[in-house]
Amino acid sequence: MATGFLTDTTVCIGCKACEVACKQWNQLPADGYELTGDSYDNTKQLSGTTWRHVAFIENPKKRRLTGDVDLVALAEEVTEQLPGGAELDALGRWAFMSDVCKHCVEAPCQQACPTGAIIRNEFDNVYIQPDICNGCGYCVPACPYGVITQVPHDGRAFKCTLCYDRQRDGLEPACAKACPTNSIMFGEVEELEQIAEERVQDLHDKGYTQAYVWGTPEVGGTGGIKGNHSKFILMDEPEVYNLPRHPYLPQEKVKGGTIASMIAAGVLGAVVALAFRD
Amino acid sequence: MSETTREGVQQSNGRVETSHHPETDPQRKDKNYYGIPPIKHAHWTWQIPVYFWIGGLGAGVHLFSTVAQLLGHRDEALTRTSRYTVLATMLISPVLLIWDLGRPERFYNMLRIIKLRSPMSTQSWSVFAYGNLGGLIAARQAAEDGLLGRDNFLVRLVKLIPARFLSLVALPVGLNVGSNTGNLISATSVPIWARNWLFMGPMFLTSGLSTAPSWLSLVLHLTRSGEEKTLRTLHRAEKATLVIEAGLIGASLVRMSKWSKPLFSREVAPLFVGGTLLGGITAPMALLFGKESRQKSILASVLALAGGLAFRFAIIKGGRISADDPEAYFTFASEANAPQPEDKI
Incomplete structure (x- = not known):
């Protein structure tokens, strides 16, 4: 049985509850108090001490709302024919994405690891054994998604464990538990794939034809990685979310x-x- | 709010300067997330390029002396220099490598498993094996040189070591130490390294091998030892390997294509163009192809050795710049630019 995440970015509201829950549960240290000026994102990226990161992408291409608009109709997802030719695309104006370790099917970090510290556990997640890792740092440039880093004062490499400890106790990972909109879903990979497919179909039916699943062998995860156990439903090109289009092993x-x-x-x-x- | 300000705000609405979206921001052509690198660079500090250089030298020196042995060319000074050089490089290398670890006290975990897919794993094992073989061979040499005392039990024991046989055993291991470093860095997500997977190993091996005759001839010249034929051979080998190295660097640049840009950046160009191409290859070649003299040969050796070191630093620093450039990675990880499983070369 393989478990994984499905992160549906279309319902993410950028609350960062996942970031906080992850830090809290895994007792990860703070990353400092830098104000980046990059929208509301002061976390910037995934690292050895940040295992969930919410990206804030401002998309001003879609025009703002003007005129007398029926907000109730909008809330009920009626996007067509707004007064004054205005377009309101709630999904497009802001894009949030809660990024996480992709838990590759063929994981480059695991293959790079010379000590065998990085393993696949019984849930088929990519897991770093902290008692084995000697901090050689070779997994860091191997990762095609920039997920793993060495933690400076510790010396070892860390990344999302997919809450191995919680899974062993039959609980879902902290980020998925904390997510208020169910943007982060946790479950069996096959089940999540089906949910993703249905959701994308649903979005296409509503007119959001740009929606797609990223992390399948077809889109993202070519070149020997054979797909990811953490999949994402995206609404824009992968590069906009700082994700590679065709990562390779x-x-x-x-x-x-x-x-x-x-x-x-x-x-x-x-x-x-x-x-x-x- | 004045009318003009309001108008300005309305006109700029949709193209706010601080906004990110690349398609609407006329100032930004590239697509990325606030310029934050999508991959992380390796943390490796100076110890790693220095190790690449020293390890390559140790491998090259051994290849040279073993070929001499196989061809029946006996030169005591050459054998001695080569064996002690291998020992010295293999004493320094693990120190540098362990120094660079985040948890140095756990270095022995490197020998916990063997993983053929991980060049870091095969490299660790190669250094371990080559160091031990080199140590045994050097011990025999030390016994013969009388460094272990005269005819005591230890000397008799050490003289049982079949040094010439072990040299043959150590040859493939040593060559792996020299070339595997190139494969190690190309098996990453860093565009400039990964693009060049075909020539990276050969290029590193050749660079190590071009520094080896330089080192040997430098030592032999300085100690005024070694036979005339050995020195002539070393000069010929130096010239030949420098030519091959130049060819492989050229081929690599073609293969890296636009991702080779970091090598010509302000930070790395002095090392790569100045230190490697001009100082480490062109200058020693010019010195060696002219009329031979001891001084010129010594100078050429020093330049070639320094060039080899500059080359390793240039490649490692270039990799850092390449990894930190979102544009380089995104163009690399799209379409067929990254190596694909079905690619043959």
């Missing part, structure tokens, strides 16, 4: 590189041998 070419090196070693050996001829 960095270890895919280790074999090829090694063969190329062997050939080079043979050639260089021959060159040195030739140099001995007077």
Whole structure:
């Protein structure tokens, strides 16, 4: 049984309850009190001490609401024919996304880890064993999503554990529990895939044709990663959310590189041998 | 609010300067999230490029002396220098590598498992094996040189070490120490490194091998030892490997294409263009291809060695800039720019 997240960004309200719940449950230290000026996002990114991060994307392309608009009708998701030709796209004006470890099917960090500290646990989540990690930091540039970092004063690498401890006690992860709009859903991957498909279909039917699932092998997760256990329903291009369009598995070419090196070693050996001829 | 201000606000509404969305912000062509890097760079500090350099040197020196051994070219000074060099590099390397760990006291976890898909794992094992083999070979050399005392039990024991056989065993391991560092950095999400997976290992190995004859000839010249033939061979090998290195760097630049930009950035260009291409390859070649003299050879050796070090720093620093550039990563991780499983080369 594989568990994972489905983060439906269309209903995220940017409350950051997931960030707080994650920090609190996992007893993660604060990241300082920097004011970035980047919208309402002062967290900036995922790191070894931030395992949920809410991105705030302001999308001023969609025009503001003008004229006499029936707000009740809007709330009931009637988007067409607004007075004065105005467009109100509540989903487009603000985009929030609660980012998290993608728990790749073929995880680059796990393949990179030389100590075997990074494993797949019984829930098929990618988990770092903190008693094994020796802080070599090789998983950090291996991650195609920039999720893992080393925690400076600790030395080891950390990331989302998908609340391994809570799952073992039959509880859902802290972020999913705290999410007030059910933007963060937790469950079995297959079940979540079905929910995602239905939700995207629903959004398409309502006219939001740009909605799609990110983290399937088709979209995001090509190149050997084979998809993610943490999926997202997005409304814009992946880059807008700081996500790569086609991430790939960095270890895919280790074999090829090694063969190329062997050939080079043979050639260089021959060159040195030739140099001995007077 | 005055009429003009109101108008200004209304006109600018939808294109607020602080707003992020790239499609509507005329000042921003790139698509990313406030310029925050989508991937994280490696934390590696100076110890890692220095290790890459020293490890490459240790590998190259051993290749040279083992080929000499295989061809039946006996030169005591060459053998001695090479064996002690390998020992020294393999004593320094683990110190540098452990120093760089976040939890140095847990270094032994590197030898907890073997993972062929992880170049860091194979590298750790290679350094471990090569260091031990190099240590045994150097011990035999020390016994022969009389450094362990005269004819005591230890000397008799150490003289049982089959150094020439172990040199052959150590050769593939040593070559892996030299080339695997390149594969290690190319097996990441950093565009400039990952794009060049084909030439990274060969390039690092060749750079290590071009520093090796430089080091050997430098030591032999300074100690005024070594046979004439050895020195001539070393100069020929130096020239040949520098030419191959230049070729591989060129091929790598082609392969990295637009992602090679960090190497020519203000921060890295002095190291890459000045230190490596001009100082580390062109200058020693010019010195070596002219009329030979001891002084010129020493200078060429020093330049080639410094060039090798500058090259490792340039590649590591270039990788950091590449990882911190959202545009580089997003263009790399789109369409077929990143290596795909079905790609052959």
